[in-house]
Amino acid sequence: DAGVTQSPTHLIKTRGQQVTLRCSPKSGHDTVSWYQQALGQGPQFIFQYYEEEERQRGNFPDRFSGHQFPNYSSELNVNALLLGDSALYLCASSLVGQGFSYGYTFGSGTRLTVV
Amino acid sequence: AQSVTQPDIHITVSEGASLELRCNYSYGATPYLFWYVQSPGQGLQLLLKYFSGDTLVQGIKGFEAEFKRSQSSFNLRKPSVHWSDAAEYFCAVGERTGGFKTIFGAGTRLFVKA
Numbered sequence: 001d002a003g004v005t006q007s008p009t010h011l012i013k014t015r016g017q018q019v020t021l022r023c024s025p026k027s028g029h030d031t032v033s034w035y036q037q038a039l040g041q042g043p044q045f046i047f048q049y050y051e052e053e054e055r056q057r058g059n060f061p062d063r064f065s066g067h068q069f070p071n072y073s074s075e076l077n078v079n080a081l082l083l084g085d086s087a088l089y090l091c092a093s094s095l096v097g098q099g100f101s102y103g104y105t106f107g108s109g110t111r112l113t114v115v
Numbered sequence: 116a117q118s119v120t121q122p123d124i125h126i127t128v129s130e131g132a133s134l135e136l137r138c139n140y141s142y143g144a145t146p147y148l149f150w151y152v153q154s155p156g157q158g159l160q161l162l163l164k165y166f167s168g169d170t171l172v173q174g175i176k177g178f179e180a181e182f183k184r185s186q187s188s189f190n191l192r193k194p195s196v197h198w199s200d201a202a203e204y205f206c207a208v209g210e211r212t213g214g215f216k217t218i219f220g221a222g223t224r225l226f227v228k229a
Contacts, residue, residue: 004158033216042119042205042219043159055214090158092217100147100166100209104217106158 004093004107012113013081019112021076025093026105031055032074033104034066035090043090049074050096081114088112117142117210119220127226128196136191136223138206147209148189149217150180154202162204165189176200201227 005024013019025032031050035043045058049068063079072093078085088111092104118141128134140146147166151159163174170182180191189206206220 031214035219040221042121042207042221045216045218048214048216050214056212056216058216092159094215096214100149100164100211100215100217103149103151103161103164104159106151106160108156108158 004091004105006089006091006107006110008110009108010111010113012115015081015083015114017081018077018079019081021078021089021091021110021112023074023076023091023093023107025072025074025091029093029095029105030072031094031096032068032072033092033094034074034076035092036060036085037088037090037109039087046076078112083114086112086114117146117208117218119206119208119218121204121206121220121223123223124221125224125226127228129228130198131195134191134193134196134200134225136204136206136225138189138191138220139187140189140206140208141187142208142210146189147211148180148182149207149209150174150178150189150191151205151207151219152176152202153205153222159205162191196225196227198227198229201225 033048034046037043047057052068068074088109090109091107120139150162210216
């Protein structure tokens with residue numbers, strides 16, 4: 001049973017560029033959440049997608065956007081990259097009907113470095 | 116707004132010694148509480164969770180946590196630490212506002228010495 005798959009694993013971008021990160025949720029899961037984890041910090045909630053719509057959003061600027069596809073996979077897009085966007089981006093999947101019952105299943109993340 | 120505080124940035128324990136990692140939360144209602152572990156370069160793995168009922172919850176890898184409402188705490192414990200337990204540990208609280216959002220603490224890095 002495949003867990004959460006994220007791609008790419010590492011990425012280096014230049015300030016001002018745009019980046020797209022991808023996530024395939026665990027089989028059977030329908031909800032995808034994205035987190036940003038800066039070095040030495042806990043994960044910070046970016047947004048959550050369910051039924052192809054953004055359901056909740058954390059305190060992140062509009063430069064951060066996302067999408068969920070009919071197969072439940074998701075993309076995170078970041079425009080006009082800043083040095084401060086350098087972080088580990090984590091995707092977490094869950095089943096909405098279970099609420100918090102089983103917590104999240106996390107991917108291994110995408111390490112984004114902005115230079 | 117909900118928040119989670121992990122007072123200890125890092126802790127060092129000897130292999131075989133007991134462990135307690137502290138967590139305090141701020142939440143108006145009965146919280147959903149979690150502990151996750153993150154090994155270097157990896158995602159987070161759920162260790163245990165508390166929703167209601169028995170305030171002492173058992174998790175994977177021999178971990179347990181105790182919910183104390185009066186202290187707004189949810190400390191993680193393990194009676195005997197193994198070298199493989201060295202990792203970053205995150206306490207988290209679940210917030211239900213339309214959807215389900217999990218808010219994480221800053222984490223505690225556990226070092227295990229031989």
